[in-house]
Amino acid sequence: MTYSYFPGCTLKTKGKDLDLWGRASMAALGIELQELPQWQCCGAVYPQARDEIATKLPAVRALASARDLGQDLVTLCSACHHVIKRVNCDMAQDEYIRTRANNYMKLDVPYAGETKVLHYLEALRDQVGFGELQKRVKNPLAGRKIGAYYGCLLLRPSRELEFDDPENPAIIEDFIRALGAEPVVYAMRNECCGGYTTLENKPYAVKQAGKVLDNAANCGAEEIITACPLCMYNLKENGGGRLPVRYFTELLAEALGVKEAEA
């Protein structure tokens, strides 16, 4: 199975770990993530205004080139996933945006939302299956109590993202269970960590990160995993080191024995 893959700006630089272990693990599971030939940064924020067309074009370009390759498009970074998935909804459902975006793009075949956008976790669940993943685990993470941190970008708005129940998600918990560890459910896992304001209002980012980590720790989590480089930064740098925070792909690589092989 081969997917088109959109890594995004951060995964090539500060978020290398997310990308590296993500690809290595998928390869070990027999799935190829084929990086799109000419991708551009998605912009990291979905432009909500209906008259914002130019800012949606990088996402449309990625979607159209996956369509041309006849592949589903996998994303890994939460922000990229959020932007690309929502732009895809616009292209499929909003005639105003679709017409204008296509006028700009001048593609050979106009794009109308044909590509299926999957988050890495969805591909893992639907293509590999968490049951099968459990069988492939070489180093079960037994005894570890891990809190899943979803943040805001993966879940909301649920009508467009269709990722999981926006108020009580379970996919990362299922993932943690498949790796042999114990998932810790805590209510703040779908609340925003405040990372966006780290440039603007650092004290607030610190306060909000603290709330998330306190809740996780008080519910028994001993470590946190995330899919978002900004959450990673914020929880780690502004969270005061209360709990170790890691990318979920690193945990996956560890359990599959990919990490030790690479090292």
Place this chain on the structure above:
Amino acid sequence: MSDMTEIVKRISGVNPRKCMKCGKCSAACPAYDEMDYHPHQFVDMVENGRLEELMNSKGIYMCLSCFACMERCPRSVEPAKLIEAVRLAVVRQQDRNHLKPEQIPALLDPELPQQAITSAFRKYRK
């Protein structure tokens, strides 16, 4: 200003009249205490033509775009879209960019992901 109000309603796609004033948006908002005007006030003030006050507020830069208000609104009013539209109405004006490139170096730290800067640029300037 009334033209501007219409533009804000149009580009956001929000119909403020759908609001039933339950305040769940402001109850869900994690950045409530950082904002001078709160999500439910955006809806009410746009409806009542008080756009200028919103455009001069600091709250528009404190919204996290976490969409908790959108997700939990019982009437699908989508305040987050309205807040973004007001912010756009400001930064689209000449010399009203909230973030300037020369400010960036001072804000950087070695671990800061690109995502933070990219998103700040997209949110705060045109």
Place this chain on the structure above:
Amino acid sequence: MQVAQEFKPTIVAFCCNWCSYAGADLSGTNRLQYPANVKIIRIPCSCRLNPMFILRAFQRGADGVILCGCHPGDCHYTTGNYYARRRMTLLFSMLDYLGIERERTRVEWVSAAEGAKFAATMNEFVETVTRLGENKRLEDLRCKSE
């Protein structure tokens, strides 16, 4: 374009007494607008609609005919709308054969509570038929008074 705007199609709507006629009444009670081109004929059940009536309407110069009945499973007479659905399916393929555009006939299920759906359906249908223009195919010129 000028001509298309002036054209006011004649539309006959057959509504079953129990659901759709009540639905049409409800859209009136709620003051929901739809064009005056639509004239409603009350029939006891959608299964009372003889396909002949539709052909007759087209013959006499109707530009569109719509049948509204209870939702499948909710027929007042238990199974009437299932009969109607089958008969209309057969009629549709025959209309194709006769050269009447498929879009000129339509079946919609409208319950007594769906006043808004009734109005929306009629608005949409009138728009479709207006776009198609006048129905010439089955009009018997002998029936014209002049």
Place this chain on the structure above:
Amino acid sequence: MQKIGVFVCWCGSNIAATVDVQAVSDALAKEPGVVFSTNYQYMCSQAGQDMIQEKIKEYGLNGVVVCSCSPRMHEATFRKTCEKAGLNAYMVEIANIREQCSWIHKDKETGTEKAIILGRAAIAKVHLNAPLTAGTSPVIKRALVIGGGIAGIQTALDIAEAGFPVDIVEKKPTIGGKMTQIDKTFPTLDCAACILTPKMVDAAQNENINIISYAEVESVKGFVGNFHVAIRKKARFVDESKCTGCGLCTEKCPQKKVPNEFNLGLDNRRAIYIPFAQAVPKVAAIDPNYCTMLKTGKCGVCSKVCTAGAIDYTQKDELLEREYGAIVAATGFEPISMEKFDEFAYSQSPDVVTSLEFERLMNAAGPTGGTLLRPSDGTHPHTLVFVQCVGSRCDGGEKGKPYCSKICCMYTAKHAMLTREKYPDTDVYVFYIDVRTPGKNFDEFYRRAVEDYGVHYVKGMVGKVVPENGKLKVQASDLLGGQQLHIDADMVVLAAAIEPDQTARPLATMLTASMDTNDFFTEAHPKLRPVESPTAGVFLSGACQGPKDIPETVAQAGAAAAKVIGLLAKDQLTCNPCVANSNELMCNGCSACEKVCPYGAITYVDKDFRGPNRTTLRRRVAQVNPAVCQGCGACTVACPSGAMDLKGFSNAQIMAEVDAICK
């Protein structure tokens, strides 16, 4: 020669504002056969009706067209009017120029033009009308009430009181419904069980009432006065006639871990159980999903301890066939699932409960014996947060209901008040959008909660509940105070929206009774016929028709009973004369009509006809039983020879309408 009179109604300004009624009556006066045409302010008023009767006599009218409101409104009125003047009731046609003309058009010219065309169509039809006489059909003098909650019980009691036999079909092992689970009732605060259980006993002891518990309606055939109903009585594995309700089996059963639905899963019951102490009938039932004997064949403890020998592991479902003259739907409501509202952490903490669960936690027969204790650790809660409108007043979509659930404001005030009264050391917050308390002594009750009991009412909603360290961190908005509140609560109580019971939708299909988009039964007229379904012989009682509290439910239950009594008191019902009719000379005996008839109203007979040269031909022809035919017209279309036609809606009449419209 037809002599038709046309009467155009203004309906005050309802019609006259957008239809030029004078122009309509003038235009219609020129139609062939019309000998008189006029317009009047209120045709349905006594003066209007008198005028119609006068003109019938004056002009010798043999056909009447009334251009007015929908025939669903006043067709019957005008038919009666004409009948009194000696004209056959079915010589009247209504042109609907209000609901389907004046109310949907704004432009007077358009409205007038359309009204004229609708009038013409009615005139064209009335030309072909023939006098019809209605037949009669007998009424089976027994009623069926579906649902044994307070609505069903009250309806059954009132019908039985009038001397008619009535069956209650209840899907649970006992009657009583939701009210059995409620602790106290607002605004009087009397105990629900104390006022309900005597009624349950009355129902059981009334010789006109037959309770069929643990049973569901499986099919309904027939029509008003003559329904045939199949009822599936589920196997309870206990012989109802032998069980004495001693309850010994329910104490000895070794299977102790069955969630107790009566207490909403807050405690456990056994596999053999009596739902609660005052159950009616007080008979045990075995839950086949949990009984070890039924699942593995090993156990049999209950059978050993039962001195009455009532246990029967081989019992099967039983199918009862009954006949009724009238059916009452009283299927009630359910609180909606809180699954999609987990911002309130319902699935994450046992201390977040619904209001109905809170009733059980306050009830002396509940899992905590009436002491308010937190489900998580059994401690006494000090800070309680009530959230109103959870899932009510949403804008549709898959999450929540668009309507106000009506009862939540009052029961929340009750909960808050009772909590403060019993436990003065508590802090109670109620988050509301609006407090809606129309009803006798309702607002006074709510004000008492605030003023005398010190309940903190906060205008705003709760946005997030975070369970942490044994507390529930509530984040909410206080709109009047202009702040976001953060409360460390011990319990959160959610006023969940209510929705019709799951069984209502399939039942409506069986009854061919219509429902609204929320699955509440629709009434025949929202104001004037609130307890009747549009389907004749089907009546509505209680919350299946819309959210309502206990007094309203009881009132409606009584009203439904009065309607049923009115029906059952008749020996004969006038049938709809608009029935199918076969022209024997054209019938070729193919049986196509017989096959499509949903009522079995068509039979075939061999009949002698005169042939050529004084011969006799015996032919097979269709005959319609007018007492059974309901007039749907399916047969008329199925008939290949055109022999079958429908009186009142004949082929010729409908075609005449088509012609008039398309002219």
